[in-house]
Amino acid sequence: MTSYDAELVVERRDLAAEGVLALTLRHPLGEELPAWEPGAHVDVILGPxxxxxxxxxxxPADRHSWxxxxxxxxxxxxxxxxxxxQLEAGDKVRVRGPRNHFALQPSPRYRFVAGGxxxxxxxxxxxxxxxxGAEWTLLYGGRTRNSMAFVGELSSYGDKVRVAPQDEAGLLDLDSELGTPQPxxxxxxxxxxPLLDAVEERCAQWPxxxxxxxxxxxxxxxxxxxxEFEVVLERSGHTLTVPADVSVLDTVRSAGVEVLFSCTEGTCGTCETDVLEGTPxxxxxxxxxxxREAGETMLICVSRCRGKRLVLDL
Structure with missing residues (x-):
């Protein structure tokens, strides 16, 4: 898997809300940055x-700044x-990506829920x-109105956006928003x-x-x-034993095989790897x-094997 990897310069630092800093990043030579779609994220390497x-x-239409x-x-x-x-305007940071496991799929209607x-x-x-031209609403919660980023930008959408700070409105009313399935x-x-868990619970009966x-x-x-199980790396020709207390990622890296990774917690998707045989x-x-049901890929930083052997495209 290839990924954009470059040093970008911090062009601006803007206070987006109390305790929230917005950074605008550009290439130091003004080069175009890779295209991206809503839901994408980047890895920012701040130091060792x-x-x-x-x-x-x-x-996303702005190809010269992120x-x-x-x-x-x-x-x-x-x-x-x-x-x-420590990070000031004019400083450079190494950035990798973008990658997207949260892409917006086409739909005539959306219900967006955001917390903080x-x-x-x-x-x-x-x-x-x-x-x-889709029909949509946003329910946006946070601790206080001052702590909620980009509220000013959201005001242009009028009553499609409902800003509900907890100190003013209590917990988000998810039952009203999501309690009835909407095909x-x-x-x-x-x-x-906790917000995501609550939303998953409300949407359990949705299509x-x-x-x-x-x-x-x-x-x-x-x-x-x-x-313990065996992992075969098809492209590099290695057959490795993954001990019970070691991840696939660490086992692969210990064998000298290069693989992209980042969070090591199973949340960023950087280490997603194609599975050729076996059940993750x-x-x-x-x-x-x-x-997950398809079993065609896995995140090797946290996921393991349901049997005795996996064959990976590494």
Whole structure:
């Protein structure tokens, strides 16, 4: 798998909301950036062992700049603190991507739900849905109105957007929004884990394939015991043993085989690999139920094998 990989310059830093910084990135020589579609994200390499994924939230038609927004998380792992405290306009950062596991599918109707910084991948989706003439609404929640990014931009959509800060309106009224299945309507949701879990619960009776979510943190899942199995790397000719306490990704890399990876948590999709034989034990938070059932790809940073042997296109 190939991926754009370049140093980009931070052209602008804008305060998108209380605790949310929007960065505009450009190529230092003014070169065009790769095309992208709503839902895409990029990997931003902030330093050694400091790599984060951020959704693109600008205009896909603008081929000369990318915009991302970063929430400052005081109890985070250091990425947001670096962006907010050290990254200045004029600095360069290495960026890889874009890649998209949250693409907007064509539909006559959409229901968008965003929580906090989860508005970032949703924002360009709204513009695309509007341009396509689709019927849509957005329910957008956050702690306070001041902490909710891009509220000013959203005001242009009028009553299609409902901004519901928790300190003013309480928890989002998902029962009214999603309690009744709506055939021919797609639901797109991004935000904190509890919100996504609640939306998944409300959409359990909707037609299959109606709900699309993107998670910033791994979904809690029940998994079986980790066991040892064999993995065959078809292109490189390796046959490897994956120990019970080691991931496929680490096993492959230990054998000297290069493979793209990023989050190592099963949330970004960077390490998605084609499966040629065998049945994956999917433990990621990216693939849809249909993709899991097909078993044609797997995220090798977290997923394992349901049997004794996997053959991968590596």
């Amino acid at each position: 062992d400091l790599e984060r994924q951020y959704s693109l939230c600008g205009d 915009r991302v927004a970063v929430l400052r998380e005081p109890d985070g792992r250091g990425g947001s603190a670096h962006v907010h405290g 910084i989860g508005i970032t991948p949703i924002l360009p989706m709204l513009a695309e849905a509007e341009a396509a 021919g309507t797609l639901v797109y949701c991004c935000g904190p884990g 299959k394939g109606s709900l699309h979510v993107e998670r910033f943190q791994p979904k809690v899942q029940e998994t079986g015991a980790d066991t 034990d999917h433990r990621d938070s990216v693939l849809t139920d249909e993709e």
